[in-house]
């Protein structure tokens with residue numbers, strides 16, 4: 001049985017296509033536990049939509065035959081997943097120790113000046129989002145950055161302006177992926193979907209307010225009352241049922257003779 005045939009399969013996927021669900025199912029088969037496929041499955045969603053929305057993650061969970069909670073928990077842990085729209089290029093400048101010692105600070109400031117944004121922001125024309133990140137594992141080429149997940153090493157302030165000009169022209173190139181590295185080749189860097197379209201029609205995940213994106217939880221059902229640990233403190237014990245309200249007294253801790 002595949003997720004397309006599983007119970008609930010009558011409800012069509014709205015975000016993932018049939019080929020995406022089949023791909024996620026193939027990823028799932030590579031691991032003894034479906035939870036191990038959460039990360040690659042989230043990449044399928046992010047490559048398609050640009051960002052992870054609440055509805056998108058619920059569909060990923062359904063395709064993996066998991067509850068949505070673990071999928072959201074994994075997604076919120078990793079900084080490479082986006083929850084709100086970003087630029088067509090995402091510039092991630094490393095400012096960890098090796099890069100900092102090799103001049104990451106002036107490079108980051110030059111990106112801020114040339115893009116006219118503060119770190120963490122997106123340019124008004126959605127060209128680029130500038131982020132500060134921890135070690136990218138490219139310390140030997142410090143100071144290093146990633147643009148759309150591809151490495152740019154041995155950066156210097158004077159290299160920033162030409163990079164941005166190439167982004168505007170859509171001609172920026174990055175080192176070819178490992179399979180072609182032996183040739184020292186470069187290839188055009190594809191732009192990323194910004195997530196703006198997904199944000200217009202789906203629910204943006206609010207990481208600062210966990211639970212804000214959850215579906216409404218029924219207070220009672222055939223299995224009895226439900227406790228929503230995020231929003232539902234009101235569903236916990238009725239005050240009059242609390243032991244303290246019934247005159248309950250802790251047993252004495254005095255040592256017994």
Ligand code: FES
Pocket residue numbers: 094095096097098099100134135136137138139142143144
């Ligand atoms: S410190 Fe920047 S890549 Fe490691």
